[in-house]
Amino acid sequence: MRTTSHRRALGLLLVAGLGLTAASCGSGDDEPAAQGTGGADQKVTITVGCQPPKSNPKERAGWDEDVAEFQKAHPNITIQSKDAFPCINPDTFQAKLAGGTQEDVFYVYYTDVQKIIKAKQAADISEYVGSVKALNDVRADVKGVFNDGDKTYGVPRNNYNMGLVYNRKLFTQAGLNPDAPPKTWAEVQEAAKKIAGLGAGYTGFGEYSAGNTGGWHFAASLYARGGSMVSEDGKSAAFNSAEGKAVLENLKQMRWNDNSMGSKQLLQWEDLMRMMGSGKLGMMIGAPDVVQSVNNDFQGKFEDYGVTAVPESEGKASLSGGDGYMFNPKASPEKIKAGLAWLEFHELTPGKGQFNYERAKAQGRPVGLPIPDLYGDTAPGKEITALRKQFATVPVDHFTPYVTAQASITNKLEPPKAQELYAVLDVAMSAVLTRKDADIDKLLSDAEGKANKILAKNT
């Protein structure tokens, strides 16, 4: 009898527990997004993304220090930091938004900015952005990433354009001069052959071809040759051109004739990072942030790598990359104002936040990479460059070829419907790298047809 009543109680407890669990699961969606709406003097709490993770204690300590300093100067603002590594996974963006867990001030890559604006998934901050004086000196093209017409939707944090990342150690081993990296694709081919010739497992030049990264790097190579992904009005594809063909032919030559690209293909973002970190990859298309990632997360060493401009890109263009912050579309005006104040302090002020190179050096963190390039040649830009030089901990001359070339290279933004177009071009990239008899003309023509359909839908 006692057993039966115990069982009964257990059953009821179970049902009640499940009911409560289910109820608690659904409750998050209904919480009001704003906590401190009202006058400017009211207290406001904002959630901010991209706090460095616990696995990166030095950067995290720096962030927390900055939050304390900012809150001291702005007693009405409370920052609730949200950590993540990487700062954003674009694949979970929609889910966070749908689930009501998107931060008030959320981190975003350039690639996704226009898609988010078009989908109305970020707040229009035009009305408030005037208060951020530092933005007056930010490069117009960098600010433009977050604009749609005359409206502004975000603030940049990092900016760079594509270059050629190379392993200086392997250059030396292969009898190449690491201080004179390749300037033409013919030189890249020669260098790649020599590096691949170092032995089994060495890859001269690595390239992506899966998970939309192939299309992304196709665009980078295409821009550097003077080509375009889409027509000026954005209504049709423009990559089926002499430049587009040259990109694929160059890869085909290196993959099949020179055998300098390794046998393993369908590589995605992390694969090349790992190869670069292991010291077996000679060259890849990438910005200086690649060196940072390879050093921080893939066991590479700063001193082993150098960056130069994409071959033959001088006087032409380079694909822009970077990241920044946008605002939750449900954020109140007070939250937006508070968020902008934080971003100005942490992301845009020389000597503070991300530009606190003195602290970074004291913490033993790398200083000296030529990124982010937010200000160009303006006064804050010069100040940041000087600070970077003063507190440098990495060999800055390894990036000199990249920095020098920037003067003659135009930053070019990603095309509309970038991810969809990249997915289409993955097919061409993977075909060239996995099939010796790949017909480049047909691949480009097929891709053009598919891209036109995508763009027609978009426009």
Add this chain to the structure above:
Amino acid sequence: MATVTAKPLVRRSPNQGAARRAVGRNLTAYGFLCGALICFAFFSWYPMIREIVLSFQQTNFVDPPQWVGLENFRTVFADPAFRSAWLNTAAFSGLALVVGYVIPFVLAVVLNELRHAKAYLRFVVYLPVMLPPAVGVLLFKWFYDPGAGLFNQVLDVFHIPPLAWLDSTSTALISLVIVSTWMNLGTGTLIYLAALQSIPGDLYESAELDGAGLFRRVWHVTVPQTKLILLVMLLLQIVATMQVFIEPYLLTGGGPENATVTVAYLMYQYAFNFGDFGGGGALGLMLMVVLLVFSAFYLRVSRDNEGGR
């Protein structure tokens, strides 16, 4: 004088009392049933209904969604990857039946016949199921490496030229089938083994007395006796393999040349890469309808069996 008020006498009918007792006795069972129902409602039925609704909507998860009729279906129909995705999914399911359906059964027969090391071998066969799927898949990424990968090293021992495995349109899909088979064969084998062990031993003895060899014993005793479980497993495998996602997602990214793009992978791309949940929902609904047909067969087979027919 005190007034005595007589309480009305309430008489319960015997049926009512029995019903209450029955409810009381089964309260625990109802509790557990409710738990299961709540779990299914939240984690299966609600997402399913939401997905159906999404396939007819356009939403940015901020503003109220807009009803767009069949527009999402038109969009995915017009996608050049749509046809490849369905063909690849069908090919994957077909190949998975050829490779992945037969091997667990054969393994179960062999394990059933063994006299020694039974427990150890069962453990070994079941081991891959215990690995998280992502770990298993990434393990094969290394095995398939065209350079130093295990498989090409083995081929080299036998003087067979290396294969491109994942990097070739002709071998990529079958490479995914091999991974999937390896990861799932443990469960299939154990289910078959349980079915085999329920076959009365005297049937085999009679067959042996009639002079039947191993193959004839399997064909004339084992297969007819496990017919139902074979059919059920066939249907379940079709339903499972048509939803293949993790293998192309982690191993090939849908490449090379869309050779491994499956319906579930394309659905993921629409929803999470392109931010088009309507398109993803439309693809999901189409896949669900196809799978419903197989599920209906499965239910029919199960019901027939329960009815003793």
